[in-house]
Amino acid sequence: MNITKNTENDRMNFWEKIYLPEIARGMGLTLKQVFKPKFTRQYPEEVWNPEGSYRGRPVLVKEEGERCVACGLCSRVCPALAIEVQASETEKDKERYPVKFEINMLRCIFCGFCEEVCPEEAIVMSKDYHLVFQSQEEAILGKDKLEVPIAKLQDRLEFLRQYR
Amino acid sequence: MPNIVIDGQKIETAAGKTVIEAAYENGMQITHFCWHPELSISGNCRMCLVEIGMPKRMPDGSIQNDNEGNPVISYFPKLQIACATTIAEGMHINTKKDNVVKAQEAVMEFLLINHPLDCPICDEAGQCKLQEYGYKYSKGESRFEEEKVHAPKHQSWGPTIVFDAERCIKCSRCIRFGQEVAKQDVLTFVNRGDHVKIELFEGTQFDNPYSMNVIDICPVGALTSKDFRFKSRVWDMSFNDSICPGCARGCNIKIGVRNNEILRIEPRTNPYVNKYWMCDYGRLSQYKFVNEDRVTEPMIRWKDELIPCSWDEAYAKAEESLKKFMPEEIMFIGSGRTANEGNYILSKFAMEVIKSENIDLFSDIDESFKDDFLKVSDKKPNCRGAVEVGIIPEKNGVKVQNLHDKMRFKNIKAIYIITDQIVQFRPILDEIDDLELLIVHAYNLTSLTKKADIVFAASTYAEIEGTYVNVDKRVQHLTPALVTAENLRFMGMKMSRLDKFGASNDRWTQHKLRNTLPHWKILTKLAEQFNVKWNYKSAKDVFKEITEKIPSFAGMTYEKLDEYQGLTLGKAEQPDPKVINYESHVMKPN
Ligand code: SF4
Ligand code: SF4
Ligand code: SF4
Ligand code: SF4
Ligand code: FES
Numbered sequence: 049m050n051i052t053k054n055t056e057n058d059r060m061n062f063w064e065k066i067y068l069p070e071i072a073r074g075m076g077l078t079l080k081q082v083f084k085p086k087f088t089r090q091y092p093e094e095v096w097n098p099e100g101s102y103r104g105r106p107v108l109v110k111e112e113g114e115r116c117v118a119c120g121l122c123s124r125v126c127p128a129l130a131i132e133v134q135a136s137e138t139e140k141d142k143e144r145y146p147v148k149f150e151i152n153m154l155r156c157i158f159c160g161f162c163e164e165v166c167p168e169e170a171i172v173m174s175k176d177y178h179l180v181f182q183s184q185e186e187a188i189l190g191k192d193k194l195e196v197p198i199a200k201l202q203d204r205l206e207f208l209r210q211y212r
Numbered sequence: 213m214p215n216i217v218i219d220g221q222k223i224e225t226a227a228g229k230t231v232i233e234a235a236y237e238n239g240m241q242i243t244h245f246c247w248h249p250e251l252s253i254s255g256n257c258r259m260c261l262v263e264i265g266m267p268k269r270m271p272d273g274s275i276q277n278d279n280e281g282n283p284v285i286s287y288f289p290k291l292q293i294a295c296a297t298t299i300a301e302g303m304h305i306n307t308k309k310d311n312v313v314k315a316q317e318a319v320m321e322f323l324l325i326n327h328p329l330d331c332p333i334c335d336e337a338g339q340c341k342l343q344e345y346g347y348k349y350s351k352g353e354s355r356f357e358e359e360k361v362h363a364p365k366h367q368s369w370g371p372t373i374v375f376d377a378e379r380c381i382k383c384s385r386c387i388r389f390g391q392e393v394a395k396q397d398v399l400t401f402v403n404r405g406d407h408v409k410i411e412l413f414e415g416t417q418f419d420n421p422y423s424m425n426v427i428d429i430c431p432v433g434a435l436t437s438k439d440f441r442f443k444s445r446v447w448d449m450s451f452n453d454s455i456c457p458g459c460a461r462g463c464n465i466k467i468g469v470r471n472n473e474i475l476r477i478e479p480r481t482n483p484y485v486n487k488y489w490m491c492d493y494g495r496l497s498q499y500k501f502v503n504e505d506r507v508t509e510p511m512i513r514w515k516d517e518l519i520p521c522s523w524d525e526a527y528a529k530a531e532e533s534l535k536k537f538m539p540e541e542i543m544f545i546g547s548g549r550t551a552n553e554g555n556y557i558l559s560k561f562a563m564e565v566i567k568s569e570n571i572d573l574f575s576d577i578d579e580s581f582k583d584d585f586l587k588v589s590d591k592k593p594n595c596r597g598a599v600e601v602g603i604i605p606e607k608n609g610v611k612v613q614n615l616h617d618k619m620r621f622k623n624i625k626a627i628y629i630i631t632d633q634i635v636q637f638r639p640i641l642d643e644i645d646d647l648e649l650l651i652v653h654a655y656n657l658t659s660l661t662k663k664a665d666i667v668f669a670a671s672t673y674a675e676i677e678g679t680y681v682n683v684d685k686r687v688q689h690l691t692p693a694l695v696t697a698e699n700l701r702f703m704g705m706k707m708s709r710l711d712k713f714g715a716s717n718d719r720w721t722q723h724k725l726r727n728t729l730p731h732w733k734i735l736t737k738l739a740e741q742f743n744v745k746w747n748y749k750s751a752k753d754v755f756k757e758i759t760e761k762i763p764s765f766a767g768m769t770y771e772k773l774d775e776y777q778g779l780t781l782g783k784a785e786q787p788d789p790k791v792i793n794y795e796s797h798v799m800k801p802n
Contacts, residue, residue, distance in 0.1 A: 119445075137441060150719060154717060
């Protein structure tokens, strides 16, 4: 038979085979880390505030009135089918608005495509990453939870203006 | 027949045709906005500019050939519009040469100068001719920096249509449709240049019975439907082929569905039935009864109430109840609203299982509905077919005309009816309270359904596969557009995007599927209860039996009906010639 042999047993020398010096070396490495500075953060008591470039949960921008015209492009582009929009007619200039706007946060993958496609800059990625739900139903956020005053979104809007 | 050459392809076509016609009939598209095969030629959009040339002739009239024996072509110095140029022997047409492409780009640039480009809020987006050509034939950049011309964006044209003057590209299709097809000449152009605008004559409305067809032929989103406005984006909807059940014309339609709800109905081209059109009545009236107020599961009467039950309970109860009567005491009523498959099985059930001769149907003739275009007085889509497949009283059978008397004198004690709409037959409805048994295959909770003893939840025309026979004896195939518990597998990828991919934790899929069955299936199961076994697995099997048993259907299959867009009764072997159907703009990405 034609066999090429390359087992671990053949490759290791005697000292490696008895393990003990290797264990000591590993312990040494661990001991070294103990004296290095700590990186652990005490979340949630200690909260990290991300930069404008951070992609937290998508939210709707709220000025006086709404920016969203319920065009459904975010819903179309969303790779996870997280967004459901139902348009309706209004008397205002823009003609349409969303009677229903829901994002299923269990589906959302925070890709930011919805923000990228939006012609009105109405949906943007916020800094909010604390997402806690007690049921599947609760994870579907309606307009009430999605609308965020524009003042709170300045960082992101500024970021978009600069880098898009 | 003249021989012409389009983009190097030799074509033989009938004399008198225009270049654009010759092209589309041979499967080639020449870009255009204002031309429509059913309307007169207006030649105003200039999108169809092509290069046209004729073979050069020698002084003696013979054709001059080059060294290789091909004719030398001398082209017209300027591009010509393909929609208004009639073909001639030997004509050469180029639609892809650089000068043509440049002309297309220029026309697109002009059209887009004042176009608002509000696609995100425009219902036409996704199926817009301007959008489509914008992708394919325009540069994608604008050199126009000045302020666009603004115009009213929300102008009512009557009960059905909203006009957006900014989006209009002034192709005049709507004006010509009004003049030539709908015969209501109330639209016209006013002003000139970039201020040209469509206006209604003072004090008039665009409110004819076919008005909404302008929404379909408008190449842009300038005309939108009041009924549909903003209900859904086209790419979220599925469009499945069906037949309008509004009257016996049987206009070919597409049913637009999202979240398992019909949102709109639009015409589907069939040169032998409805061409490109359908009436507003059909468009607006034939979907609400499918969406709303439905009977979603079988029910049995318990005292004064209809109680939902399982299908098996309903079958058992129906068997037990029907057995209490003599066959001649039971009246079977078929329906001109349902497909041949259901009617055929009803007739078979009555004759073979119950052995009753009392089979008939109610017709609904309304002379005031009729006009000289599409609408016909028979307001049911399939009375002709129902009679053809056996919904007709046998020798001694009771006719519906006599039904009232027979009920009064207790000759008829039970009625089995596969429709729920006999409202127009008041006297019978009054007498129904005295009936001993009423079994209904119901779609909606109508006054008749509410009086029934046993209710079978039936699938409507939008949920079944089947065939109708129209006023000209044309057999046409309809396919399901909505999902029920029964046809889920069959629908599969034919569902709309959201319906296809929804999961149980999505709100849009939360509603329960309707537990309805097609008429033929209900009756097949009921026959089984009577120990009569029929082997139908699908509507196709039923139709196959119809084609074998009833000579006028001989030789037909669903595939053949689709292929020829319907076949005439008794003439399955002589179908109308197949033609390439012109589609103005139907780009609907999925
Ligand atoms: S958020 Fe933006 S993309 Fe989404 S529907 Fe509203 S306007 Fe359109
Ligand atoms: S971030 Fe991505 S996944 Fe989340 S809603 Fe937007 S498009 Fe969908
Ligand atoms: S409204 Fe539509 S059909 Fe009428 S002229 Fe304008 S673009 Fe053409
Ligand atoms: S003419 Fe008849 S079949 Fe055609 S759309 Fe109108 S109602 Fe329907
Ligand atoms: S299609 Fe020929 S000019 Fe409009």
